[in-house]
Amino acid sequence: xxxxxxxxxxxxxxxxxxxxxxxxxxxxxxxxxxxxxxxxxxxxxxxxxxxxxxxxxxxxxxxxxxxxxxxxxxxxxxxxxxxxxxxxxxxxxxxxxxxxxxxxxxxxxxxxx
Amino acid sequence: xxxxxxxxxxxxxxxxxxxxxxxxxxxxxxxxxxxxxxxxxxxxxxxxxxxxxxxxxxxxxxxxxxxxxxxxxxxxxxxxxxxxxxxxxxxxxxxxxxxxxxxxxxxxxxx
Numbered sequence: 001x002x003x004x005x006x007x008x009x010x011x012x013x014x015x016x017x018x019x020x021x022x023x024x025x026x027x028x029x030x031x032x033x034x035x036x037x038x039x040x041x042x043x044x045x046x047x048x049x050x051x052x053x054x055x056x057x058x059x060x061x062x063x064x065x066x067x068x069x070x071x072x073x074x075x076x077x078x079x080x081x082x083x084x085x086x087x088x089x090x091x092x093x094x095x096x097x098x099x100x101x102x103x104x105x106x107x108x109x110x111x112x113x
Numbered sequence: 114x115x116x117x118x119x120x121x122x123x124x125x126x127x128x129x130x131x132x133x134x135x136x137x138x139x140x141x142x143x144x145x146x147x148x149x150x151x152x153x154x155x156x157x158x159x160x161x162x163x164x165x166x167x168x169x170x171x172x173x174x175x176x177x178x179x180x181x182x183x184x185x186x187x188x189x190x191x192x193x194x195x196x197x198x199x200x201x202x203x204x205x206x207x208x209x210x211x212x213x214x215x216x217x218x219x220x221x222x223x224x
Contacts, residue, residue: 044213100161101213
């Protein structure tokens, strides 16, 4: 049972365009929702995170939108750059349960120059 | 200065062997984790330690045994390696604001 479902699996966007990745979760006890960026041969790196009492969070070109009633959250990458080409993972965790991350399946983003 | 360092980076070994992966963090975090990333890039938690104590033990074969000699180190020992153990193993540590720092991974190939 996959508790966090991520789509699309892959995405191609032109430089300057917007990349949108969506995630849906099932467990309403989740209370922390981070996004990670992973380059080939590297470990995932924390990009941005949100808590369920906030509907949107923006850091630079990256924005998380959160819809608690729909149990969905998404990552928007504005003005996408070739250096953004990577695999992106959404995740969810329960702080009181050791904060183990349950990851989505990942989205491979390719930004074409 | 690497925050979370794993060794070795690559490990190729035969079925049935026993191997260890070492992890060290210099961030002063209390909590460390092992995650497994399979060939489809799916990431799944294996273990978590908080200040040398095991707090999470997912459904992992008991051939996998973590050991934390102190809060800065979390090693993973694997007995009787099987083909299905081939994956990338990531060590991570977590800060008080719940942000994880992952190591660069150890690519294990069992032949």
